[in-house]
Amino acid sequence: MMTQxxxxxxxxxxxxxxxxxxxLDMLNTLAQxxxxxxxxxxxxxxxxxxxVRTGGYGEGELPPAMPGLLxxxxxxxxxxxxxxxxxxxxxxxxxxxxxxxxxxxxxxxxLVCDEPGLxxxxxxxxxxxxxxxxxxxxxxxxxxxxGDFNLIRKCEDRTCVMWFYDRTKSHRRRWCSMALCGNxxxxxxxxxxxxx
Numbered sequence: 001m002m003t004q005x006x007x008x009x010x011x012x013x014x015x016x017x018x019x020x021x022x023x024l025d026m027l028n029t030l031a032q033x034x035x036x037x038x039x040x041x042x043x044x045x046x047x048x049x050x051x052v053r054t055g056g057y058g059e060g061e062l063p064p065a066m067p068g069l070l071x072x073x074x075x076x077x078x079x080x081x082x083x084x085x086x087x088x089x090x091x092x093x094x095x096x097x098x099x100x101x102x103x104x105x106x107x108x109x110x111l112v113c114d115e116p117g118l119x120x121x122x123x124x125x126x127x128x129x130x131x132x133x134x135x136x137x138x139x140x141x142x143x144x145x146x147g148d149f150n151l152i153r154k155c156e157d158r159t160c161v162m163w164f165y166d167r168t169k170s171h172r173r174r175w176c177s178m179a180l181c182g183n184x185x186x187x188x189x190x191x192x193x194x195x196x
Contacts, residue, residue, distance in 0.1 A: 019176070020165040022054050023140045024152070027081050028162045028176070035159065041077075044069040056135050063126065072129035076101055080140045084163065088149055098141060105134025157181035 019025045029040045029050065041047050047069045051057050079097045086093045107124040125131050143152075151166040155176035162176035175182035 019163055020167050021143060021147075021152075022056070023080060023136065023143045024084075024163040024165055025054060026050075026077055026136060026140075027084065029077065030161070032159055032161045039074075041070055041073055046070070047073040051132070051136075061126075062132060066129055066132060069129040069132060072133055076133050076137060076140075080137075083140070083144055084152070087144055088152060088154075093144070095141075095144070098137060098144075101130055101133070101137045102141060104128070104130035105137060106131065107134065155181050157184065 019028055031038050031040070041050065044066055048062055048066060051062065052059060079101065083093050083095070083098060105124065107122050110121050110123045112119050112121050124134060147165070151171060153164060153166055153173070154160075155162045155164070156174045157176070160176055160181050162181075164173065164176055166173040
């Protein structure tokens, strides 16, 4: 028997789009829906769930409660957003805010022996929100340093704030989601052609 999903207006509803990069997915946790800013991070638990859902951590790896995680995550998101916008615009960037966050995330490499052989893993201290967000900050630094900013784009819909990494074969992706912004713009263009 199927259970019916009940819409809760207090729950943020975000479109299911893939930015094709976890850092850009982080930027997209703040979206524009019907002209209003909608933040899918409304609590520490939301950020914790996002970190697990996006593969940053496995179930049970993070402490059950982490006061201040929401504040730190939003600060990281806006720091990275500013750097991505500046880098995309071709201007010089100031990496010091991101470097400050990276410095708060201590960790070390560890050699692990398991069934297939040896592997290298990264062990992290997870006592503060900034330490928990360390892998995301590192991924942002990696994106800024090595990402192809010719392929990192903002959705062409003028009302959309979503970012994506264009990994299509032709590198002609224009929309965060063909089903959302792409369809809306194609329908609008079709109507305009019919009227003209």
